[in-house]
Amino acid sequence: MNCLKPTYMKNKTSNLVSSFLTMGLVLLAGYVLAQQQKIQYFRPYDQRGINVFETSKEDSIGFDGLKIRIGANFKQQYQNLSHSNEADVVLALPGTPNEFDQNKLMEIGGGFNLAMANLNLDFQLADGVRVNLVTYLSSRHHSETWVKAGYFQIDKVSFLNSEFMNKLWKNLTLKVGHMEINYGDAHFRRSDGGNGIYNPFVENYLMDAFSTEIGAELYWQRNGLIAMMGITDGEIQGNVTRPDDRSPSVYGKVGFDKNLKENLRVRLTGSFYTTSSSISNTLYSGDRTGSHYYMATEPEFYLSSGVKTATTVSNRFTSGRLNPGFRDAVQSFMINPFVKVGGLEFFGTYEMSTGRASNETSDREYSQYAAEGVYRFAQDRLYIGARYNQASGEESFGDVSVDRTAFAGGWFVTKNILFKVEYVTQKYNDYPSTDIRHNMKLDGFVIEGIVGL
Secondary structure (H helix, E strand, C coil), rough: CCCCCCCCCCCCCHHHHHHHHHHHHHHHHHHHCCCCCCCCCCCCHHHCCCCCCCCCCCCCCCCCEEEEEEEEEEEEEEEEEECCCCCCCCCCCCCCCCCCCCCEEECEEEEEEEEEEEEEEEEEEEEEEEEEEEEEEEECCCCCCCEEEEEECCCCCCHHHHHHHHHHHEEEEEEEEECCCCCCHHHHHHHHHEEECCCCCCCCCCCCCCCCEEEEEEEEECCCEEEEEEEEEECCCCCCCCHCCCCEEEEEEEEEEEEEECCEEEEEEEEEEEEECCCCHHHHCCCCCCCCCCCCCEEEEEEECEEEEEEECCCCCCCCCCCCCCCCCEEEEEEEEEEEEEEEEEEEEEEEEECCCCCCCCEEEEEEEEEEEEECCCCEEEEEEEEEEEEEEEEEEEEEEEEEEEEEEEEECCCCEEEEEEEEEEEEECCCCCCCCCCCCCEEEEEEEEEEE
16 A cells, blocks of 8 residues: 655754754645635544544434545654653673673654655545545655555435435444544544544553554444444455465443533443454554654663664654554453533543463453543633543463553644643552563653644
């Protein structure tokens, strides 16, 4: 899915120039496209998309022909994080000119990070039929252009010329294509490349359950009740080799989402995801844009295929995250409550996952929970929030856990422009002294400026 050859930013000066050019292009696009086309059953990329989960079945926009909506997201960060550990010195390639301590953390300080940008294309093809295509123009992991995903969403079937199907489809939605899978609710509130509008904080969860896979999802919604079943190929890309080692992923969700009173909204969902065999399942490693804590918790050098390799922004792009490594088989469950009372909102996550890597014969267990509270005021233009996230699980050397606490605040200058700041502390527990994560700590702040069109 790589569309262009890599064009890497060689130094801080070119990085900064590119950031300003990208921001200028996005703002120019916003000016030119001030009167955006209205797309049916659509989640906006600006402030209006906050706390939107599955798109509703509300038919509020009439169809009057083919429409093309061009949008974008842009994000620029300033980061000032520090990290430390108490790991033993472990020499790699000892006795050679390339000898190095693989547990030595990289020296980091304050500075601007690589700008991220997304291009959002939405097409209204027929009444109740639309296509979504998101392209990562620039991100931490891929500074070249990459397509995220593209899918059909069908909310009406008038093209079938069947009154029976029209009535049946009043409560149904079908999504088909290469898409962000709807496992759990946390992925609706995460940052995705240049799109950080939906996330009140800077980074995503420790165990970031996010992947794009090829398949289909069928939804049923009525009076606040939600049910969904999905099936995909179980991997981030299509492949026809080694069929005996592959099986599809099956997942689903049930729950309800309703305004019980004028200022009270309650949502509660439960989700599952399962695949019995895979060459490279990416439920917890499917983010191709990368962590928003650049270079934090990363070594100065590491071994890659037996070669001493310098750590860079792109080759170590999951800084601060915890990946259980379930690449072969995985069974996961997630429960998400969401309550909004006036300007106060609470979002929670409890997740349990079991699985194994391709070189393992028995399953391991991982779990995580998170709780976040956000208060929005001044007509929702300002907010403050706090989040606690803890993940723990089994490794070959024993049980481990990671704790993260984050405090954030944000200001919507307009519905399209968000400025936010986060202070974070993170601690690694129970890793052996020979592991770089032994008593490792991370703390500091990150500032983000985000544009969403």
